[in-house]
Amino acid sequence: MLSAKNSKREIASLLIKGGQVIDPAEKINAPMDVLLREGRVAEIALPNKIRGSADERFDARGLVVAPGFIDLHVHLREPGQSYKETIASGTAAAAAGGFTSVCTMPNTDPVVDSAEWVAWLRHPERGAVVNVFPIAAATRSSRGAALTDFAALQRAGAVAVTDDGKPILEDEVMRAALRLGAELNLPVVQHAEDTRMTEGCSMNEGATSFRLGLRGMPSAAEANIVDRDVNLAQQIRESRLHVAHLSTSDALKAVRRGKRGKARVTCEVTPHHFTLLDADVGEYNTNFKMNPPLRSAADREAILVALADGTVDAIATDHAPHAAHEKQVEFERASFGITGLETALALALTKLHREQKISLARVVELFTAGPARVFDLRGRGSLARGNFGDVTIFDPKKRWTFEAAKSRSLSRNTPFDGWQFTGKVVATVVGGKMVYRAE
């Protein structure tokens, strides 16, 4: 595929030839060639129409060439928890999963609640191989009380604010956050969970939790907060609310209400929530424990409908690596979260495209134009000329088996070990440079 030259060397131009370009933002779904030069999209044209030479050529026949995928929700665990993941290892996993940009959550140790930490995350010394967009804490130490300095965080490079892992419960604090966000055009991301209803809970409330003797989180714990937040977003002009990892049918209703009412409300859904059910927890398998938890069949069905009909803006992984010793414990004591960067596209293609018959263009939109709009990532999410040279190339028909042991992540906490998929990332290009190629 790539010609003989050393692919690791900085290359000035790369011609991706013969692929099917799917770029929903530009309404393109056709065989086209793409020329990247100096880190940007230099030209996109019908096959064999691009003149002149390129330093490198990539033969994309039979493959889909898409704008680089954007993940709005990852935990790369730095600073402070590098035994779970580092920015280097997490972005390597992102590249292997076809992601060219990831937005990192601030619930690290310490919490990313200052401009200094935002800058630290973006420093070249972290060794990121894909673009890293920090999401900063919305309140100091994410304690849910005093707001952080949104303006300073934004200047340092934060693309949104959140207290992810914890919700902002107090109405007044959430109102203030949305107000300040509105002034700065900065989205406020909410982990919607009324923790007053979920104390001691480790999975979804339902027949499975009752059978296993585990305390269950009611879906109302999510829906109530989304409902409240949508109301606030409607009251505060220009405010931007983004609902993280939405998992219930009732929360979707609130999002739909907000969207109809012209509030600037967006939401993301994870691959595990559109794939798995609470019953899949089986006999206390901690790789099926995450927050929000896996939900009921009715919730999953509602999510699948919303993915197809456009209500959901983005697929986000909520990649949450944990060390083995944090998962190989009693279910109730196990950490919440699973890894997800390397299985997201495969799950979307297998579950959404092949099983649910959602078009490839819509699936690509959920990874590209959709998330780019949510956080205003200018110059990304589309292959329009002049945009950043971020490209994801995948084979929608390739059958393969995911092996957790071969993951680039430092952690192995995935429920998808050994799963057979149809659809695989072939190459990931960031700023015109190939950062991942399938063996």
Next chain:
Amino acid sequence: MNTAARGSLLGIEHIDEKEIVGLLKLARRMNPLKARPLLRNKRIVLLFYEASTRTRSSFEVAAKSLGAMTVLVLSSGSSIEKGESLLDTGYTLRGVGADAIVIRHPSAGAPHLIAKHLDIPVINAGDGMHEHPSQALLDAFTILKRKKSIKGLQVGIIGDIYHSRVARSACHLLTKLGAKVILCGPPELVPELAATLAPGLRLTRHIEEALRGTDVVMLLRVQKERLAGQKIGLQDYIARYQMNAARLKLARRDAIVMHPGPIIRGLELTSEVVDGPQSVIQEEVHNGVPVRMAILARALGKAK
């Protein structure tokens, strides 16, 4: 390792009727007063992360009656207190030479976790709100001393079902053996979800309905602290659900009254009922020993 070793007993849900009947038959042949050294030279560790009187002492007596050596490990006064994980404790006990582990733990699924990682049988002696299989078996054993068969019996289970591992195991066992089971209590303690536990379970809020024509009345302990802050208060519970002599008359004349203990006289039942002729509460405790002998004999492959 991904599956529990042969002989493990993690719950009633995943064992079939044949196995249950087999264990009950085996228990009938077990007599703690006539020692049979079936488990001579076997080391059985009783790993208790939670307080227990009945279960612990009866497992210990059962093991010793079969000639096994027992080692009691409590969470206080062991390395568990120093922060050792459940799995590491399991590996340590295996290293010491345990042939089987009997575990009581406040966290649901804890026995499953060590069973998955150890090559020796693990017996669940109660895990959180999940299951308490030996209690369900001894209850079935007790019923069968008084009734010909469990099939077709009507059983009313009254009290705090939500928090009860005894109730979950009993529901699985009794429905597997063909009893008609009615769950009864206020929504805080008996949520609608409870009826999804096993096929054929019914649910009622009225104790009269749970008692009328019933062969077996199974009461569960109600913890005061669990009623605190709930919509239903202590006095309200007593008024609506306490088992007293008058209510017991609604059940069949030959109905028996069961309770896994510890009982709280004056709360879920009156002293009259505890000490009355229909109560088999003491028998249950007594029957714990032969039933646990059967469980241990089966665990270590000596089920002859």
